[in-house]
Amino acid sequence: MRVVAAGDHFVLPSLITRAVEHEVGRAEVRELRLGWPLEPFGPVAEVQEASDAEDEMIEALSGAQVLVTQMGPVTERVLAACPDLKLVVVCRGGPVNVNLDAAKRRDVRVCFAPGRNAAATAEFTVAMMLAALRRIPQAHDPLARQGSWEGATYYTYEQSGLELEDLSVGLVGYGAVGSRVARVLCAFGARVMVYDPYVHGEIHGLRVTSLDELLRRSQVITLHAR
Template structure:
């Protein structure tokens, strides 16, 4: 069996290969390919999204391969057409958006993903982003590094709100949102959740279910996005929705940039209606030089890091290797999406 481990600078090819060897032994040949992500941001490749690398490189590496294990490698119709031996693609991430699932089904190629591999990391980061934005941590750190003791941030007007006793609205209650809810509850927040697709028991275990997004926004001191990006959720929070938030509210997005209208967010920050915001994701990554986000007040920005810690990389490789093991043993795949 020939296997391609198309890793990158986060889940490295050698990490995939080590987990594969632990799962299936060393008798199968594992070809290694390193893709440029995240040193080069992901983007569209042909008809797939959030991919790293190019079709020609993947085609050459897949020559004769029956299995492809990757995180960001593009698996387009052209690549599937040019890899007739391919039988299994395992994507070491939560969503297989870099795979043409229809083309894979047409060719009898099974596709698996790694749901939940970075849920804990993203949840931790989301709570950290809330605290950083609400408590002015980046501004005060930068001031002190520049040699200025920013005592004005201890004044009532500048110190910022806290999470204890705050009404926090979560949009989405999947693997990440439910973990965020547990952490916020431990910090004393009152958690309300909106997710029209989640099981009622999951919603009630996470906080107070709210059936209407507008109602959630009207009662939220902090709102955090945890929805998947779909045609339905694109632009989920625009100017109208942001205007429903109470004055002094905080918006956090560590999910997908296009869920949020960035111009409307900037206007709300510039007008003073929003107390702060935290973004780890953007509609265009990185934000272009002329983006209003770069000069918006009270905005904490990080370069799509929420799902990145060393545990996540190992989780992704282990989950992917386990799927390859099931495939080789003829067992049902645990996370098959196509």
């Protein structure tokens, strides 16, 4: 089996290779490094959010049956030039860089990874919440300029910010990201409220029945709906 690991400067090709070998044992893996994020992604032919690298993909995929990629453009042209390809694995939340209709016509299966970045996004959400509530950027400024907080207004009531504990936080959306945010906020002692009409069963926090109610009762609101 020949595999192409078309990574980039974030999802390294070597990481893909190690993951493939961990799952299937030794395999013939050809590595290709695309330009993102040092080079921007965008529309390529008929697909979205891809690196502009059709020629590089066609060359790397010669004789390969499997492609694992994050930003590689899997366009009509690429698929037509790679008749041996049988499986495309997109290691991101959605296969927006793949022409799904063209893949289906050629009997090429496409897999992707919903929620792959859910933990990272949830952590960053809570980090930004803490930065805003506790005024961390403003607290850093006197440290950077004078090396201490001596004489800083950061100690005043008006400037010291709010604590997450006992704060009313409303979540719009309780999917892969929202559910993790709720779990972390509950650990901080926040009063978590959730509005998501598509989710049933047990949740972390209090379920509210309308968006208007959530907006009315929340001091902080975080959005996790597409």
